[in-house]
Amino acid sequence: MKKRVGALDWANIAKDLDAHGYATTGALLTEKECDALTGTYAHEELFRSRVVMARHGFGRGEYQYFSYPLLPILAELRAAFYPLLSDIANRWNEAMGIDVRYPREHAEFLARCHASEQTRPTPLILRYGPGDYNCLHQDLYGEHVFPLQVAFLLSEPGADFQGGEFVLTEQRPRMQSRAEVVPLARGEGVIFPVHHRPVQGTRGIYRVNMRHGVSRLRSGERYTVGIIFHDAK
Ligand SMILES: O=C(O)CCC(=O)C(=O)O
Numbered sequence: 276m277k278k279r280v281g282a283l284d285w286a287n288i289a290k291d292l293d294a295h296g297y298a299t300t301g302a303l304l305t306e307k308e309c310d311a312l313t314g315t316y317a318h319e320e321l322f323r324s325r326v327v328m329a330r331h332g333f334g335r336g337e338y339q340y341f342s343y344p345l346l347p348i349l350a351e352l353r354a355a356f357y358p359l360l361s362d363i364a365n366r367w368n369e370a371m372g373i374d375v376r377y378p379r380e381h382a383e384f385l386a387r388c389h390a391s392e393q394t395r396p397t398p399l400i401l402r403y404g405p406g407d408y409n410c411l412h413q414d415l416y417g418e419h420v421f422p423l424q425v426a427f428l429l430s431e432p433g434a435d436f437q438g439g440e441f442v443l444t445e446q447r448p449r450m451q452s453r454a455e456v457v458p459l460a461r462g463e464g465v466i467f468p469v470h471h472r473p474v475q476g477t478r479g480i481y482r483v484n485m486r487h488g489v490s491r492l493r494s495g496e497r498y499t500v501g502i503i504f505h506d507a508k
Pocket residue numbers: 401409414425426441487488489498499500501502
């Protein structure tokens with residue numbers, strides 16, 4: 276996985292994140308890996324909790340947080356993406372005047388989370404059926420936040436489901452919000468900010484507040500896996 280992730284065009288990913296607030300990976304997970312991850316949903320023993328979104332006003336559909344120890348593929352994705360994203364995260368924090376810096380190794384950042392009672396794993400799998408959607412939100416789970424996350428589409432758009440588009444919004448200071456719809460292929464990941472990002476304006480750099488969600492499924496079934504790098508309280 277380290278090789279596969281390392282082989283992505285990271286200069287271009289950084290450029291897209293800076294310019295548009297997200298970047299896509301192209302099909303990174305194989306069909307077999309997508310099927311295997313989708314198949315985990317039924318295995319309760321792999322999860323620490325299940326959330327029915329409608330019960331919390333989060334939308335419609337459900338998701339489950341994996342427990343530790345994570346499945347090898349999830350542990351590998353977390354460890355492989357983190358060092359490359361930490362460079363961008365550190366550059367962004369510097370640009371936004373935020374003091375926090377991220378160590379180069381994910382294990383070291385997790386130790387920081389765990390020392391502050393953020394010990395519960397956050398990688399998750401989401402399942403949507405007809406009419407389901409995910410309200411715009413931010414995945415903040417405590418004081419420690421790694422500012423970028425990745426979501427992988429496990430289902431085949433147009434064949435397994437219709438609708439259900441990944442949506443990002445950015446709220447600029449004193450301006451109206453702007454939305455981006457991110458088309459994804461099966462196995463493709465989208466890298467996006469957890470809560471904010473720096474934008475170069477005419478009078479310096481300002482912070483833009485970001486949210487993500489999923490538009491309503493018209494039909495079928497859609498699964499995604501989310502890789503979040505901070506743990507939860
Ligand atoms: O299902 C999706 O595409 C959204 C996933 C999500 O909210 C996340 O990974 O944090």
